[in-house]
Amino acid sequence: MTTNTTLSIRRFDASDTDAVIALWQAVFPEYHDVTRPQRNPRLSIANKLATQPELFFLALLDGRIVGTVMGGYDGHRGWLYSLAVDASLRRHGIGTRLVAHVESELTRRGCPKLNLQVLSSATPEVRAFYDALGYRADAVISLGKRLGEYADAAPAG
Known part of the structure; x- marks a missing residue:
């Protein structure tokens, strides 16, 4: 990024769909894994637009x-999802600003704690990024169960 560039953060609009999918497919290799049908970016966007779209x-x-970044809040704790930054623009504070934006929005809603999950295959740089922002591993085990048409999908991620 140069000093002449302007970074802004705004809410997702349906007209952004194709650009967001292109970014996610570049950033998240699991979106290309056919054994993970739950990793369908169009479905992820549609589901977010149906549930707290103001946090996308x-x-x-x-x-x-x-x-991109998505937040969620169920009244007990918040969640951070789909943080993605164009690989050519990393280490310029974009991810940090997106996380801070979600933290601020959730704090305004009274959210006392924000959780996120990273795939066990995530690079050390991903863990270091979240560590630098103050996120720590909780003493919990994350469990999951696929539902409906995804029940037979591979158990990974």
Whole structure:
């Protein structure tokens, strides 16, 4: 990023769908894994638009979508999902700003704790990023169960 560029954060709009999917497919290799049908970016977007769409944010650099993040809050704790930053623009504070934006929005809603999950295959850089932002491993085990048409999907991620 140069000093002449302008980064802004705004809510997702349905017209952003194709650009967001392109970013996610570049950032998240699991979106190409046919053994994970639950990793369908169109379904993820549709589900988010049906549940707290006001917590789906985009980072734009001079009008181009370069990052995404989703938040959620169930009244007990918040969740951070789908943090993605264009690989060519990492280490410029975009991810940090997106996380801070979700933290601020959830704090305004009275959320006392924010959780996130990273795949066990995540790179050390991903863990280091979250560590630098103050996120620590909780003394819990994450359990999951696939439901409906996804019940027979591979158990990973």
